Amino acid sequence: MASRSYVVSASTTETPRKRYPGGAKGFVEEMRFVAMKLHTKEQANEGEKEVKQPEEHSVxxxxxxxxGYLKFLVDxxxxxxTLESIIDKAAFPIYxxxxxxxxxxxxxLAKDLQWFEEQGYAIPEPSSPGITYAEYLKEISDKDPQAFICHFYNTYFAHSAGGRMIGKKVAQQILNNRELEFYKWDGDLSQLLQNVRDKLNxxxxxxxxxxxxHCLEETEKSFKHSGEILRLILS
Known part of the structure; x- marks a missing residue:
C-alpha cells in the first residue's frame, strides 16, 4: 500500500498544469490577453502588432x-x-x-440608420466585408461553438471599449458631436459587461x-474581419 500511495503522489507532482496568461482570473482574461496582443502600441500598452493600416493609427x-461611416454602420x-439571430436560435445550448x-x-443601429435617412442620406446596401463576416459567423456557429464564442466576445467587448472611442471621435469630426444610439446602453455598461464575463467564464x-x-486561436480571424469593416469608415 505504501508503494502504491507513493506512485500516485509522484504522478501528480511530475505533471504540473501549464499556466496560461490570465488563466488564474478565468477564461475571459485569457481571451482579453490574446486580443490585447493583437493591438498596436498606439492602441494599447499591451499591444505588439505593427502599424500597417490607417485605422490602426491613433484616432x-x-x-x-x-x-464611409454609413457603410460601416450598415455592415x-x-x-x-447575425450574431443576435444565432444566439436566439441557439444551435448549441450554451448560446x-x-x-x-x-x-x-x-x-x-436600426434607430441610427433611420435617423440618417431622415436627414436625407441614402442608406447603402451591406458591402463585401459585412456580408463575408456574417456568412462566416453562420458557418462556424453551426459546427464550432468555441470559435463562435470567440467572435461573440471580441465583437461586443471591442465595441464597448475602442468602439466607443472611435464613435466619439467620428461624432466630433462629422456629426456635430451627435451621440448615436450605437454607443448607448440601457443600464450600467460595466455591470452588463461583468455579467457576460461571468457567463463566459x-x-x-x-x-x-x-x-x-481553439477559441483563443480564432481571435486573429475576428480581428481581421472586424478590421475590414472598420476600414469602411475611411472609404
Missing part, C-alpha cells in the same frame, strides 16, 4: 466621411443581426446563455484545454 489621425448592423444580455446592438469551465486554445 485623431483619421479623416472619416459620412458615406456592423448586418454582423450584429442561449447570452440572450438578452443588454449588450445587443441591432435595434440601436462559466461556459468555458466545461471546455477542455484544447477547446479553450
Amino acid at each position: 485623431p489621425k483619421w479623416e472619416p466621411s459620412i458615406d 456592423s448592423k448586418l454582423v450584429y443581426d 442561449a446563455e447570452f440572450r438578452n444580455t443588454g449588450l445587443e446592438r441591432s435595434e440601436k 462559466k461556459v468555458a469551465e466545461s471546455w477542455t484545454r484544447d477547446e479553450k486554445n
Whole structure:
C-alpha cells in the first residue's frame, strides 16, 4: 500500500498544469490577453502588432466621411443581426446563455440608420466585408461553438471599449458631436459587461484545454474581419 500511495503522489507532482496568461482570473482574461496582443502600441500598452493600416493609427489621425461611416454602420448592423439571430436560435445550448444580455446592438443601429435617412442620406446596401463576416459567423456557429464564442466576445467587448472611442471621435469630426444610439446602453455598461464575463467564464469551465486554445486561436480571424469593416469608415 505504501508503494502504491507513493506512485500516485509522484504522478501528480511530475505533471504540473501549464499556466496560461490570465488563466488564474478565468477564461475571459485569457481571451482579453490574446486580443490585447493583437493591438498596436498606439492602441494599447499591451499591444505588439505593427502599424500597417490607417485605422490602426491613433484616432485623431483619421479623416472619416459620412458615406464611409454609413457603410460601416450598415455592415456592423448586418454582423450584429447575425450574431443576435444565432444566439436566439441557439444551435448549441450554451448560446442561449447570452440572450438578452443588454449588450445587443441591432435595434440601436436600426434607430441610427433611420435617423440618417431622415436627414436625407441614402442608406447603402451591406458591402463585401459585412456580408463575408456574417456568412462566416453562420458557418462556424453551426459546427464550432468555441470559435463562435470567440467572435461573440471580441465583437461586443471591442465595441464597448475602442468602439466607443472611435464613435466619439467620428461624432466630433462629422456629426456635430451627435451621440448615436450605437454607443448607448440601457443600464450600467460595466455591470452588463461583468455579467457576460461571468457567463463566459462559466461556459468555458466545461471546455477542455484544447477547446479553450481553439477559441483563443480564432481571435486573429475576428480581428481581421472586424478590421475590414472598420476600414469602411475611411472609404
